[in-house]
Amino acid sequence: xxxxxxxxxxxxxxxxxxxxxxxxxxxxxxxxxxxxxxxxxxxxxxxxxxxxxxxxxxxxxxxxxxxxxxxxxxxxxxxxxxxxxxxxxxxxxxxxxxxxxxxxxxxxxxxxxxxxxxxxxxxxxxxxxxxxxxxxxxxxxxxxxxxx
Amino acid sequence: xxxxxxxxxxxxxxxxxxxxxxxxxxxxxxxxxxxxxxxxxxxxxxxxxxxxxxxxxxxxxxxxxxxxxxxxxxxxxxxxxxxxxxxxxxxxxxxxxxxxxxxxxxxxxxxxxxxxxxxxxxxxxxxxxxxxxxxxxxxxxxxxxxxx
Amino acid sequence: xxxxxxxxxxxxxxxxxxxxxxxxxxxxxxxxxxxxxxxxxxxxxxxxxxxxxxxxxxxxxxxxxxxxxxxxxxxxxxxxxxxxxxxxxxxxxxxxxxxxxxxxxxxxxxxxxxxxxxxxxxxxxxxxxxxxxxxxxxxxxxxxxxxx
Amino acid sequence: xxxxxxxxxxxxxxxxxxxxxxxxxxxxxxxxxxxxxxxxxxxxxxxxxxxxxxxxxxxxxxxxxxxxxxxxxxxxxxxxxxxxxxxxxxxxxxxxxxxxxxxxxxxxxxxxxxxxxxxxxxxxxxxxxxxxxxxxxxxxxxxxxxxx
Numbered sequence: 031x032x033x034x035x036x037x038x039x040x041x042x043x044x045x046x047x048x049x050x051x052x053x054x055x056x057x058x059x060x061x062x063x064x065x066x067x068x069x070x071x072x073x074x075x076x077x078x079x080x081x082x083x084x085x086x087x088x089x090x091x092x093x094x095x096x097x098x099x100x101x102x103x104x105x106x107x108x109x110x111x112x113x114x115x116x117x118x119x120x121x122x123x124x125x126x127x128x129x130x131x132x133x134x135x136x137x138x139x140x141x142x143x144x145x146x147x148x149x150x151x152x153x154x155x156x157x158x159x160x161x162x163x164x165x166x167x168x169x170x171x172x173x174x175x176x177x178x
Numbered sequence: 179x180x181x182x183x184x185x186x187x188x189x190x191x192x193x194x195x196x197x198x199x200x201x202x203x204x205x206x207x208x209x210x211x212x213x214x215x216x217x218x219x220x221x222x223x224x225x226x227x228x229x230x231x232x233x234x235x236x237x238x239x240x241x242x243x244x245x246x247x248x249x250x251x252x253x254x255x256x257x258x259x260x261x262x263x264x265x266x267x268x269x270x271x272x273x274x275x276x277x278x279x280x281x282x283x284x285x286x287x288x289x290x291x292x293x294x295x296x297x298x299x300x301x302x303x304x305x306x307x308x309x310x311x312x313x314x315x316x317x318x319x320x321x322x323x324x325x326x
Numbered sequence: 327x328x329x330x331x332x333x334x335x336x337x338x339x340x341x342x343x344x345x346x347x348x349x350x351x352x353x354x355x356x357x358x359x360x361x362x363x364x365x366x367x368x369x370x371x372x373x374x375x376x377x378x379x380x381x382x383x384x385x386x387x388x389x390x391x392x393x394x395x396x397x398x399x400x401x402x403x404x405x406x407x408x409x410x411x412x413x414x415x416x417x418x419x420x421x422x423x424x425x426x427x428x429x430x431x432x433x434x435x436x437x438x439x440x441x442x443x444x445x446x447x448x449x450x451x452x453x454x455x456x457x458x459x460x461x462x463x464x465x466x467x468x469x470x471x472x473x474x
Numbered sequence: 475x476x477x478x479x480x481x482x483x484x485x486x487x488x489x490x491x492x493x494x495x496x497x498x499x500x501x502x503x504x505x506x507x508x509x510x511x512x513x514x515x516x517x518x519x520x521x522x523x524x525x526x527x528x529x530x531x532x533x534x535x536x537x538x539x540x541x542x543x544x545x546x547x548x549x550x551x552x553x554x555x556x557x558x559x560x561x562x563x564x565x566x567x568x569x570x571x572x573x574x575x576x577x578x579x580x581x582x583x584x585x586x587x588x589x590x591x592x593x594x595x596x597x598x599x600x601x602x603x604x605x606x607x608x609x610x611x612x613x614x615x616x617x618x619x620x621x622x
Contacts, residue, residue, distance in 0.1 A: 045358065045361075045362050046198060046199070046204075046361055046362065046365055047198055047204045047206060047358050047361060047362075049198060049199040050194060050195055050197060050198070050199070051194070051197040051198070051199065051201050051253060051528075052528070052533065052535075053199050054535075056194075056195045056509075057505065057509065057536040057539060058195060058502050058503075058505035058506045058509065059502075061501065061502035061505050061539075062341065062343050062502045065341075065342055065343060065500075065501065065502065066341050066342065066343075069342055069402075073402075082401075082402075083401060083402070084495075084496070089496065091496075091498075091543065091546075092501040092543050093542065093543050094540070094541070094542050094543065095501060095505075095539075095540065095541050095543075096538070096539065096540035096541070097538070097539050097540070098537065098538050099535065099536050099537050099538065099539075102535075105199060105379060106365075106369075106378075106379070193506065193509075193510050194509055194510065194513055195506050195509060195510075199380075200380070200385065200387075202387075204361075205357065205361065205388040205391060206354050206355075206357035206358045206361065207354075209353065209354035209357050209391075210354045210489065210491050213352075213353065213354065213489075213490055213491060214489050214490065214491075217490055217550075221550075230549075230550075231549060231550070232347075232348070237348065239348075239350075239395065239398075240353040240395050241394065241395050242392070242393070242394050242395065243353060243357075243391075243392065243393050243395075244390070244391065244392035244393070245390070245391050245392070246389065246390050247387065247388050247389050247390065247391075250387075253526075253527060254513075254517075254526075254527070342494060342495070342500075343494055343500045343502060345494060345495040346490060346491055346493060346494070346495070347490070347493040347494070347495065347497050347549060349495050352490075352491045354491060401495060
């Protein structure tokens, strides 16, 4: 993954309690950073309903996460979390993430997440709304649309 | 606080990610241990409705926590969290907690928490139900009942 | 506590995973916010050694935390954490904290923390260095100096 | 993955603060469960040095985590985390994990983790010690040994 392919970025500072006894940001914490980045992405894309997240009764659930650890982040490091939606299927979509150390540009982790759109009544996957693709394209014009 | 005054105990093993870069269980983690102990207490007292926690629409909110750090717990330490309800007021009640290292009996932290019973509609404090006192007394017969 | 008495402030946005199943920022999370605020305070005061935190072998341990919950913060709320060192003793010092909702100024929690300065060899409390008071006074000129 | 292929299991109860505002165990929490299970595995295999974890100066770092979410765990659910080391390479090894709901046997998540053995001085990967394979084989006799 090349950060020049990413159009969305957030900056996070590693907090003290996120660092484990090996002195490095704990491996699970990056999954929270990915989650935070995805939510900031959907907010930036105008995908949060006006009444606040989940106020329209629509649910998004993770079905897959993967993460490669390339290097370590330490206490008080500023890291940049780059995110893009790389593809959209009928009822799910995929995120790519890269986290780099702000000061050095060094890649700390990269990873992917798959999110499924869920009908709150049946708790089963359901077709993404019409304007979802349009809103994502405003951030990631090159998103792949995959139809069955 | 003397652990001989406590009738409820849970055992927790300190997990790797709960230990911070100083090599000790992070100070905020004990607040989660207190919370876990309180919920196990109310479960043991028969105070969880049959349909599951909050299924009856009743809410309990923390209004106060305090904690004294006496010593450190480390990765993989088994600790015992002792809890009692020391008093019940009209719409709130107070917990005492002591956490000791299982192997040595050494006190790691002690603390107190105050919980208020909340009407889910108004989100304001409301009178505790009739049988609350009776159920608590099965665990802590000496609980102080404080009426205005 | 009155926020006009505070000279140090950080801003935090409540993250998704910090909100519990009651839909509110979990009660233990604020203790992490306090910790983060204290570390930003000591950084702002020039109290972090040039080689990075703990690089001089000096340790600071919490001995007391207390927190009053006045209201709730929710997902994505920006909160301001105000901190001051209210007193310095021979080998310990006390923080006051207030957290307010940025948008409304509404107080969410307030609390106090006591930190002890520890000799890394003996792991016992030891006298704070000479310039500690001077550096704190640059942020909090009114800090009380309490000598035995 | 079939749980009949696993010889190591730990049981965890989902804690209140691990459940997010969607009412389900947060997606990052399972990564902590995987970590906890791996450490219990290496403990069971006799791979923790007598002086305690890391006391021999040997480091293990994650290089990869992946996780598939099949269903949800809820507050107070007892889950069983099954772990096995599926392969050992020269300086790294791979874990498989499955988490099932104890009551129903329902699969909640499955996943994999790759751990690399690191020389603490160079912080680079280094050959696993001779007896590592033997100790793992006591739990997982069918572990694949992959030599370059």
